[in-house]
Amino acid sequence: MSKSNTRFKIIDILLLVMTILPPVAGIVLKVLFVPHSDGIEITGAHVFASLDLPLMPLIISEAQINSWLVMIALAFFCLYLTHGIRAHVDTKRAVIAEWIVETIEKLVTENMGEYFRGFAPFICSILALSAFSSLMSLLGLFPPTSDLNVVAGWALLVFFLITYYKMKCGPLHYLKSFGEPVPFLAPLNIISEVATPVSMAFRHYGNILSGTVISVLIAAALQGLTNLIFGNLPGILGQFPFLRIGIPAVLSIYFDVFSGCLQAFIFAMLTMLYIGGAFPLEDYLKKKAAKTEKRLNT
Amino acid sequence: MNTLDIISINIWQIIISLCNLVILFLLFKKLLFKPVKNMIAERQAKVDKELDLARQAMEEAENDRTLWQNRLDHAEDEAGEIIKKAVSKADRKSETIISTAKERADGIVRQAKLEAELEQKRSEEGIKKEIVDLSSILTGKMLKREINTDDHRELIDEFIDEIGEIS
Numbered sequence: 001m002s003k004s005n006t007r008f009k010i011i012d013i014l015l016l017v018m019t020i021l022p023p024v025a026g027i028v029l030k031v032l033f034v035p036h037s038d039g040i041e042i043t044g045a046h047v048f049a050s051l052d053l054p055l056m057p058l059i060i061s062e063a064q065i066n067s068w069l070v071m072i073a074l075a076f077f078c079l080y081l082t083h084g085i086r087a088h089v090d091t092k093r094a095v096i097a098e099w100i101v102e103t104i105e106k107l108v109t110e111n112m113g114e115y116f117r118g119f120a121p122f123i124c125s126i127l128a129l130s131a132f133s134s135l136m137s138l139l140g141l142f143p144p145t146s147d148l149n150v151v152a153g154w155a156l157l158v159f160f161l162i163t164y165y166k167m168k169c170g171p172l173h174y175l176k177s178f179g180e181p182v183p184f185l186a187p188l189n190i191i192s193e194v195a196t197p198v199s200m201a202f203r204h205y206g207n208i209l210s211g212t213v214i215s216v217l218i219a220a221a222l223q224g225l226t227n228l229i230f231g232n233l234p235g236i237l238g239q240f241p242f243l244r245i246g247i248p249a250v251l252s253i254y255f256d257v258f259s260g261c262l263q264a265f266i267f268a269m270l271t272m273l274y275i276g277g278a279f280p281l282e283d284y285l286k287k288k289a290a291k292t293e294k295r296l297n298t
Numbered sequence: 299m300n301t302l303d304i305i306s307i308n309i310w311q312i313i314i315s316l317c318n319l320v321i322l323f324l325l326f327k328k329l330l331f332k333p334v335k336n337m338i339a340e341r342q343a344k345v346d347k348e349l350d351l352a353r354q355a356m357e358e359a360e361n362d363r364t365l366w367q368n369r370l371d372h373a374e375d376e377a378g379e380i381i382k383k384a385v386s387k388a389d390r391k392s393e394t395i396i397s398t399a400k401e402r403a404d405g406i407v408r409q410a411k412l413e414a415e416l417e418q419k420r421s422e423e424g425i426k427k428e429i430v431d432l433s434s435i436l437t438g439k440m441l442k443r444e445i446n447t448d449d450h451r452e453l454i455d456e457f458i459d460e461i462g463e464i465s
Contacts, residue, residue: 042304043301043302043304044301044302044303044304044305044306045301045302046301046302047300047301047302053310055309055310056308056309056310057308057310058308058310058311059302059308059310059311061302061311063311064311064314064315067315067318068318071318071321071322071325074322074325074326075322075325075329078325078326078329078330079329081330082329082330082333082334085333085334085337086337086340094337097330097333097334098334098337098338100330100334101330101331101334101335101338120331121323121326121327121330121331122323122326124326124330124331125319125322125323125325125326126319128322128326129318129319129322144315147302147306147311148305148306148307149306149307149308149311149312149315150311150315150318151315152307152312152315153311153312153313153314153315153316153317153318153319154315154316154319156312156316157316157319157320209304
């Protein structure tokens with residue numbers, strides 16, 4: 001009994017360590033490989049490696065690495081939450097896991113309907129990946145969500161899903177939907193169809209990037225102010241950035257924490273609304289009923 | 299090593315990120331949602347089972363209650379009847395006892411009366427006899443002659459009766 005208990009605890013600690021390790025590894029990677037900067041620079045992700053592939057070189061950038069690290073951490077955190085989960089044991093983490101699952105399922109069924117209950121893990125993964133990617137900036141790492149490619153990939157997947165659910169009633173039904181309410185509006189409909197993923201990607205990316213940009217601008221302004229006020233002090237005191245201590249942290253609460261979580265929520269919400277709205281459930285059910293009736297008749 | 303531009307589009311990166319999301323979806327489904335839902339389902343089954351058991355026990359208890367209530371009601375009626383019977387029986391018995399007692403008492407009184415009368419008569423006769431004896435002695439002495447009591451009994455009786463009437 002005690003042996004299995006200690007084994008259980010060791011696995012627990014291992015899982016927690018594996019949860020914390022990826023961000024630490026990200027910091028180590030950044031310290032080792034990313035060239036030093038004074039924080040008053042606006043650049044894209046650092047490129048670690050570049051492979052030659054047809055069409056375009058495959059770039060392994062900081063954004064890719066960081067999003068993989070987030071995924072690994074999340075996977076191990078899930079393992080930790082559900083480790084030793086049983087019906088009769090009500091540990092704190094089991095309650096947390098249950099709360100997460102039930103909240104997401106409730107959110108999904110409220111916004112998309114009972115038919116889309118299976119979408120809960122997808123929405124959960126969007127929320128978690130987006131939020132924690134944005135929160136990477138709290139650790140001084142490059143937030144993957146401020147790279148357009150990352151967010152564009154998610155938006156593309158959402159676009160595929162939207163199209164898939166619009167096609168569910170048959171391609172003809174899908175093509176017909178472009179001619180509504182009047183046929184000559186078809187170009188506009190096509191544009192709005194394409195605009196959905198583009199706007200989603202740029203909204204998310206732009207919000208996170210703008211936070212970074214404003215942070216950098218404020219850092220630069222505070223550096224200038226410090227130089228103006230304390231620049232005449234002798235020795236190292238004249239170069240020490242006094243005003244850059246503490247003040248950016250307050251702003252970071254908004255731009256990194258609040259904005260990151262909000263954008264994650266908005267992205268998940270839009271995904272749910274677009275996919276839920278794309279699927280003509282009544283037509284689909286009618287068609288299905290007609291099909292089964294036909295099958296019964298023959 | 300260089301850095302990317304702020305806005306850069308790379309198809310491979312987009313595809314990688316798309317795959318990342320799909321993989322994370324599968325991970326979440328397998329690692330978080332499945333075990334938790336299994337747990338919830340298991341617990342739900344357990345709760346349902348226990349609820350069923352409780353409901354069954356309650357039904358049984360309710361049945362028992364009605365059964366015993368019925369019996370209790372019957373018992374009350376029975377008890378009332380028994381009491382009524384017992385009371386009437388006791389009444390009857392007491393009546394018979396009282397009546398027999400009365401009869402016996404009457405008998406005793408009557409006998410006592412009879413005995414008293416008999417005694418009175420006896421004593422009256424005794425007195426009479428004594429008086430006769432006495433008067434015969436007296437008259438014998440007075441007349442200096444012995445009187446045959448038997449010869450004069452009639453006479454003496456008459457005499458005594460006269461005395462009794464007078465007295």
